[in-house]
Amino acid sequence: MTATPDKSANRIKRRPFMADLLSRRGTALVVPGLGSPTWDCFAAGDQGEYLYSWGGMGLAVPTALGVALSQPGRRVLCVTGDGEMLMGIGSLAVVADQAPDNLAILVLDNESFGETGRQRGLTSNHADIAAVAKAFGVRQTRTITEQGAVAELADLLFKAAGPVLAVAKIAITDDPWRLPEKDGATIAYRFRSALGLEQG
């Protein structure tokens, strides 16, 4: 039996949703994965505390884990998509094993490979990323389908004891291109400067 994807459940519009969520981040560091999560963060307002990515699909969670382990006093939010999360799905087992209490992961799940032509993704059928995260031992998991859940979601992602993971079922929308700095050395310099690190 094949489940029929219920596209009506994907109502959240990513750009206003992410802008609202990021306005509540406080001092959290943000590690967005390649593609739309990076464009969304930049569109919400350029910040040195955003570690933009243009590549390395599957590595958003590992990169954020490295940041979280090395900055235990700072909240770290990883923002990724369903395709990237599935490519690096085992990294959720590593996150659960290390159990950093400052790490939160948000998966923007549009059930598609949005960047490459909106081909069908695996979460459009059976795959349930929040269920996998829970089974791996991530402390708290949640799936949201409504824009109005942002306040409650911000509490989970920015305040609750980590590691936590939320899946936001988002709509496929036509958003204007918003492309941040693409030179990695510049992105790294800005991020390390925002952390007050020496550049030597």
Added chain:
Amino acid sequence: MSRASNWSEDVLRAMQARKIVTVCTIPDGGLTQLLKLIEASKSARLVTLSTEEEGVGIATGCWLAGARAMVAMQSSGVGNCINALGLPAAFRAPCLLLVTMRGQWGEFNPWQVPMGQAVRPALEAVGVKCYPVDKPEEVGETFAAAADFAFNSRVSAAVLVSQRVIGVKGFGQE
């Protein structure tokens, strides 16, 4: 004391001197002694991975956030890391790999040969400087030089520890 424990102790000392505080790994037989020493010394956090490429992401994230890490793996794991190594390269961040080799000196298992033979050309193709070492007494200083090269020049480097150093696995068919 065996030669294996000597080179592992040398590497641990070099790690400690350079404040490498996170070691990401998919274990290998050749790394057994070093991983035990790291765990006992408590001078570094061990991060057990599900696939080696995660270690490249974690080590890069650590450096971007102000701490030093490395990834320790068997040569077969290098193949899993190739695309991931573009991440530290793009950030101009260091990534230090410690690789225990299979598929070369006296290999018993033919399934280890293709990747083992491809390790160095594959790493060099993505810009990782390779430091092969085949004498136990030279592993410590080679590791130290590779680490200094990586962290000071902000590039990726791999220490390739020969099967000649770690011993040939024979599954009773030696």
